[in-house]
Structures are given as structure tokens and as C-alpha cells.
Amino acid sequence: MKNIEFILNDHFAEFVEDWDHKIYLLVGGYGSSKSYHVAVKLIRKLLQEKRKALVVREVYDTIRDSCYDLLEEVAEAMGVDGYLTFTTSPMQVRFKNGSKIIFKGMDKPAKLKSMNGVSIVWIEECSEVKYAGFKEILGRLRHPVLSNHIILSTNPVSKSNWCYRYFFQDKKAKLFILDDEKLYKERCVVVGKTYYHHSTVDDNYFVPQDYIEQLDDLKIHDPDLYRVARKGRFGVNGRLVFPQFVVEADEQVRAEMKNVRRPLEKNGMDFGFVTSYNAVVRMLIDHDNKILYLYDEYYSKDKTDPEIAEDIKKWKDILIKADCAEPKAIRYYKQKGFRIRACKKFKGSRKIYTKKVKRFRKIVCSDKCENIIDELQDLTFAVDKNGEIIEDEFNIDPHTLSAIWYGLDDYEVSDLKGGNIRNL
Template identity: 25%
Template sequence: MTTARIELPPKLIPVFSGEADVRGAYGGRGSAKTRSFAKMSAIRAYMWDQAGRSGQIVCGRQFMNSLADSSLEEVKLAIADEPWLAGQFEIGEKYIRTKSGRVYYTFVGLDRNIDSIKSKARILLAWVDEAEPVSDIAWTKLIPTLREEDSELWVTWNPESDESATHKRFRAASDPRYRVAEINYRDNPKFPLVLERQRKRDLLQRPEKYGHIWDGDFLTITDAVIFQNRVSVEEFAEPPEGTRFFYGADWGFAKDPTVLIRFWIDDDCLFVSHEAFGHGVEIDETPALFDSVPGSRDWPIKADGARPETISYMRRKGFNISAAEKWPGSVEDGIAHMKGFSRIVVHERCAHIAREFRLYSYKVDRVSGDVLPIIVDDHNHGIDAVRYGLDGYIQARGGTGVWARLAG
């Protein structure tokens, strides 16, 4: 038997492993998700053809006025990328099929042709690309057309809203037969230099759109973002010798990460230079995580006091760590203090907390669109760590010192 080596971004290997009813990927630009799914669809077509199966692969998009708007060219390019695969297909201007003709591609627009899909014979695979705007009605009609015992639905999309039907069906749902992964530019081993240059331009020139374009974040209402227009992400050098460093830690709970942030203050600006984010970190693994941040054993660390046993363990392991003070309203007071800096500058290497600063938001009334004075408890683990690190600098409302200066 001949064996072929298929290159995929590592994050997609589990997506295409094992049995599944749905395989999917979501994220930002440059992740290679569309090209990867196009390639894997062709490999499936080849495998079915070799097994003597007959049927079609339906490639859908919500809006498709012509073949130019379809996935046709993506599939052609993906096949051409694999010389051994290219010889197994007949490819024309408007069609793709295996040499035997047993397996062929069909390209449809769901907004106009969803009802016609019901009559299509033997759909082996349906792949919906750019799936964010697909309506719940369209999904309800499409899914029952997959009637073969091993038929699968593949979905790829760039997220825009947590209210979209695609998000609710395939990302928010928990189903053991759904294999869906988030994948972004940093997960693509072949991320091209031309896109890297564009990414950096967007980071500097369009920070309000950067997260959606490159990190697969939802489009946010700018007025709801707590630190809007206050944070920049860029490279910067270490500060002069003698600078006072701050370290703040937040502990992971269930799916939440354990976090350590290193920062300093200079000329009324807060500089975040290093981060450590670890998911599923056991208590005995935490020292190694903290050691990845320079100077973490040399400087005081202020941490979330909700885990006194972890703080005690870390002290025994040689870290100068203690619990940060909390009080009713300490979150709001900490945010007010942080917003009091003229700028918050995050180093490019700190991708996790940079993303949090773009997403940390007030609640928005879904009916009126009003921004409410309620902080959404999400996208805040690194930001909480900074707040803990500022322990002693943040004071409760009605106090003196820094808070009084900001309130005045």
C-alpha cells in the first residue's frame, strides 16, 4: 500500500482524526483553515473513489452569485499543492471530479439554492466555508440532506457574533461527535511574510479591528470596550537599571488559565513586558510556569487571595508571593486606576493579555444596544493579574492617594 504524507497545521490534526458528524474550524485571517479543509475534501474524494464509492461533495457558501464566489478555486489550488493528488482528478474551468467520475464537486449558494440541495443525490460531504452568516433556517434544511451513514458536515468561519446561528450550533454546543477547533495565524506554520507585514500594520493602524481580523474575535461595540483607545501593542526595550518591576498572578479554575504578568511604570505609562498563561496547570507545575517569566523569583508577586493553599505552596518553592487585598468594588477601583495611566503599552510577545485588553467589556443591552455599567466577567485573567500586581497602589473609593488623585 502506498502512503502519502499530508501536511496540516497541528491544531487541525485532531479535527480530522477519528469519527465525527461535524468537523470545523474558526478563527482569523491567515490561519490556513480554508486551504486545509479544501485539501482534506479532495483527499476524502480520492479515498471514496478508490473504495468504489459514488457521490458528491457539496461546497456551500451563504452568498454565491457565481462560481467566482465559490470555493472552486480554493479546491483547485489545494489539489495542485499535492502532486500525487493532482493526477487523480479531472479539473476543468467549472468542474472538479475524480478520474473515474464517481466522485464530483458541486458548488452552491445557500441563500438561493438551499431548497434544491434536498434533491441532490448521495451527498458524501457538505463543506460550508465563510459560514458565519448562514442562518438557522439554512442549517435546519441542509443538515438532514446528509443521509449517508458516514456523511459529514464541515464548517469553516471567521466569527463575528456570539448570537450567530453558526456559533450557537457548532462552537457553543457540546457534542462528542463535533470536532471543532479555533485556529489563527500563529497556528499556521507556513504563515506568509506578506500577511505578517499586513498583520503588523493592522496592529498599529487599526487596533480596534485587529482582534477580529487576525485573532478570530467577535466584532465588538467599541463603546463597550473598557480600555478602548488606551492600549497599544508594540515592541520595546527593557527599562533602565533600577526600575521597579511589578508581578501579578491569577489562578486557574477549571478551564481558566493560571497567569503571571510582569510590568513596570514609567512616565505615567504602564508597560507589560512578559506573560505566562497556562491552561490545566497542576499545582506542582506552577513553579515552572512562573519561572518562564524573567525575575519572578527575585521580586514580590501579588496574587489572587482566593487560593491561599497555592500561595503557601509557591512560597515554599521559593517565590516571594502574597495575597492582594480585595474589598467590595475593588475590581471597579482597579479598572479606574489602570485607566488613569496615560498609556498602557503591551509587548508584542504578550498575545494573550493584548487580546484581553481588546475584549474586556461592559455589558451591552441586546435590545437597546445601551452600554451598561456592568463589567462582563470574561477576557480578564491577565488584566486581573495586573490589578493584583498593583496592590497597595489601588485604593478603595473615598480613600486617599492614587484613588483620590484619579477621582479628583
């Protein structure tokens, strides 16, 4: 079959026809019809050319009621179901011209080893797939003759998700690919070999009006979900740990600190090495106004204690509270002349220390502390299977917060003694 006439939503017409790019990223709100048009694109291509396609979700058991059923629905709507055979054991779609669609779940990664002959991969709800799984697919997709393509579709989630960090920007890695605001404005953007597509329910001519009204109601009842479901935008996904966190210019922060009547300096250090980061955070407390200033930081990975000691030697004369779980490291820094002490840790201290930080009326961070901003500005609480907040777990592992915990471990709001700030 060479020509297939089928009614499409206008905003997706170009996407369905385009095969000039290796990666296609579709980001959109609920009911925007992005998955529907991926199914159209895939079926059209496999009817026109003999190819083998792979459809992936994080959990294999969710595929039958999502991608598989959708492909069957689209084939029938297109009037081409007579050219396709759908089987459930194994779950496959076979075309009369020899094309085939197979289905895999990332919860069984061993099965991805056999990607022989695959030239197109559709990763549905890619934000749920782990980055390691995406890399595995990216590394294995290499058909020797046909063009290779990866299609990713997702609702936008937190900016801490790997999808945002990989395709837009990762502040920690100092990587910038595309401003997501540019995508929301222009709707379709091409950067290198990646085709970006943004959509909302307004792009779907066939959705009922009452469904749109339900999404509009979220603006009042659930602003976070409204941003994702109605507007199709990345951002904070969940309850913020520190809603009072603000970023100010470094000059302004230092000017404010000089006007604090009873300043108390605190410094904390979290140890890491291969998979985690080393972090030192310098702080000043304004007790009268209940303000915590975060004005300097150190952040590194894959460094030895001698290397770190050299990096932070300018802070040898300040008192640093460090993770008590690393007594050997603390002893080393003491031998090198640092004023360093072990913090206090106890069962439940993560929860108690987090609440302590939350009690500040305002947390002011210097704009030069990029890693603190990256970890704390959009930090959200983790939730359990019932959707309830877990008060000592978060959406990421915030090493700068650990350093803040340790630095404030002897801080008591009810009995705060004045101190002098130095080395600003």
C-alpha cells in the same frame, strides 16, 4: 434533474459548482448574497443526487424566518419548486428524488444525536454557534458512501470568536492557518480541505443602491459595524476596554523604563488549573507621565503549584500580589521562599480595578508578552440585552488582566511613592 440553469452573482459561480472540499467557509458583509448562494448550492446538489442535508443555527426558533424561508424563495426563483415539498410540522424539505433537508437548533443539542444519513451540513451564522457544537457536528458527519461536506456562512465578528481562531489563527494556541488579509485580497483561498470565500455587497448585482449607501454611511456613525457590514472583515467587535494599549519592541520598552524618573515595580499573579490559565504579569509604573509598562509574563495551563513554582523560581525575590481567593496556594509559595501576598478583593473591585488601569494615559506592552497582547489588545466590554456596556465583564476571560488588577491593588494615583525597579 441533471442541468439547472440559473443566474448567479459571478463571484459565487465557482463556489456553487465546487464539491471537491470537505469544508466551505463563507465570510462576508451584509447583503453580499452568501446565504442565498449557499441555498442555491444546496438545492442543486440535492436535485442532482439523492442526499440528506442538515441545516443548523444556534437557536432553532430562528430557522423558520431565515434558512427555511430562504430555501423556499430560492427554489421558486430557480423554477424547481415543483420538485420540492416544504412542510413546517416537522420543518423539512422533501425532494421528488428522495433527497431531504432537515433543520436543527444547537440550543437543543440532544437532537443532533440522530444524524444518520446526513452527508451535507449547512451551519448558518456559524459565529453564533458554540465551538462545542461545531465539534459535535464535525465528529458525527461520516456518511459511509457519499462525500461529506460542511458549509459555514457568517458575518465576520471579533477575532476572539472561535471561527477566527479555528480557521485563521489562534495566538494562544500558537496555531496559524491563514492570514485573513490574504483572504480579503484574493477573495477565494483553499487551504488543505477547506475552501475559503470572502464577499461584500459589491459582489451582489441585485442589491438596491440605497442599501449600499446605508452601509457606506456606517463609516461615520459606527466604524465597528462598518468594518463588519460593509467591508466584511474580522476585528474588534465592540467598545475597546483599553484603547490606549500599544505594543512596542522589547528593547524599546526596556530602554524607556530605564529613563523613568520615579519607577515603581508591581507584579501580579492569577491562579488557574484545568479550565483557566495561570498568569504572572510584571509591570512598571511611570507616575509622572501616567504610563503603565507591561514587560514580562508567565502563562500556563494544567500545571500544579510545584510545577509553576519551578517555572517562576527566578522571581522568588520580587514581591508578587496574588489572588486572595487562593489562600492555600499563597501559603504554598510562601513556604517555597516566594515573596507573595494576598491582594485585596471586595464587592465591585473588578469594576474599580478596571477603571484604575484605564486611567493610565498609555499602556505599553513588550512584544515578547504574547499572551498579554492576545488578551488585552482587542479586549472589549460585554453588553447586556439592551446593548448597554457591562463595566466588569468582557468578551473573554482575561487572566492577564486579573494579574494586573492584583499587582496594582495598593496603587493609588494620588499618593504614589517612588520605588526601584530590579531584575530587568
